[in-house]
Amino acid sequence: MKKHWRSLLLGFVAILLVIDLGMGYYLFNFALGKTGYSARNANRPLTTSEKWAQTQEQTTWRQMSADGLKLQARYYPATKPTDKTVIMIHGFGDNSLTVGPYIKLLHHAGYNVLAPDARAAGRSQGRYIGYGWQDRADLQLWVQQLIRRQGPHCQIGLYGISMGAAEVMYYLGLRVPSQVRLAIADCGYASIVGELSYQLKQIFHLPSFPLIPTANLFVQTLAHYNLYAADTRQTLKHNHIPLLLIHGTKDDFVPTKNAAINYQNDHGPKKLWYVKGAAHAQSYQKQPQKYRQHVLQWLTKYFDLTK
Incomplete structure (x- = not known):
């Protein structure tokens, strides 16, 4: 009788394990796969700003990632020669064209702009x-290429939206070259696990455990990184690059509380601007004049304008 119950228990545990592995693998593909959730807007028509970014004078820069991926970026030279370049980094499910409004803002302000396509996005x-x-x-490689092309006296700003903002804040935990003078992070999440846990509850109404730990096994095996390692609590604790944080108060994709967490985690010169009533990645659209003012003031404050 005991053997019978033991067999039933083991069978039940095995079924639960198979279900967990199956759901974990589904979550992995849904969240990380190039054809997963990020591809939901892949076939939509280009917006006016995206068409603008596509047709402006530009050159294609190329880079090989450390794990052998061919990466591409769009480089927009300023109308007048300058040593100041802003690297504009797109968000989840986007590409180097979808940040067209921000490229236009920076270009009209007189800066060179480098807009990479992240791995598994755009032309990369x-x-x-x-x-x-x-x-x-990958961002470190673009920074290094900029320095090689423009010389050791160039000045670089980093500017990310959503996932791109998280990328900027994670990058600040690396050895950042002295040419990087400032950073702007618009609606970035503090940790990948925190963001995926929130989305898992919002989209599927499921708890994070055990699905995220199981999905992380696939992430480590197939994508070769650890979801749990990515946290601004670690990457910003020694940061000295001036960081402007922007977040909409009505953000229901990357919850607004992430802004306060990132601000608390950072130990360099910093500023936090909440945009009242703005949804996710809509702060510029919500308050365009004030947005331009905040961004351009941050750039002029920390770029050396005498050069």
């Missing part, structure tokens, strides 16, 4: 989304 290779964590190493 990759099967799995890096959620800013893998991408931070």
Whole structure:
């Protein structure tokens, strides 16, 4: 009789394990796969600002990632020669064209703009989304290429939206070259696990445990990074690069509380601006004049304008 119950118990545990593995793998593909949730807007028509970004004078820059992916970026030279370049980093499910409004803002202000396509996005290779964590190493390569091309006296600003903002904040935990003078992070999440846990509850009404730990096994095996490692609590604790944080108060994709967490985690010069009534990645659209003012003031404050 005991053997019978033991067999039933083991069978039940095995079924639960198979279900957990299956759901974990589904979550992995849904969240990280190039053809997963990030591809939901892949076939929509280009917006006016995206068409603008596509047709402006630009050159294509190329880079090989440390794990062998061919990455591409769009480089927009300023109308007048300048040593100041802003790297504009797109968000989840987006690409180098979807940040067209921000490229236009920076270009009209007189800056060079480098807009990379993240791995598994746009014209860059990759099967799995890096959620800013893998991408931070790719960003370092773009920074280094900028310095090689423009010389050691160039000045660089980092500017990210959503996942791109998280990438910027994760990057600040690396050894940042002295040419990087400032950073702007608009609606970025503090940790990947925190963001995925929130989305798992919002979309599927499911708890994070045990699905995220199981999905992380696939992330580590197939995408080669650890979801739990990505946290601004670690990457910003020694940061000295001036950081402007922007977040909408009506953000229901990356909850607004992330802004306060990131602000608390950072130990360099910093400023936090809440945009009242703005949804996710809609702060510029909600308050365009004030948004331009905050961004351009931050750039002029920390770029050396005498050069």
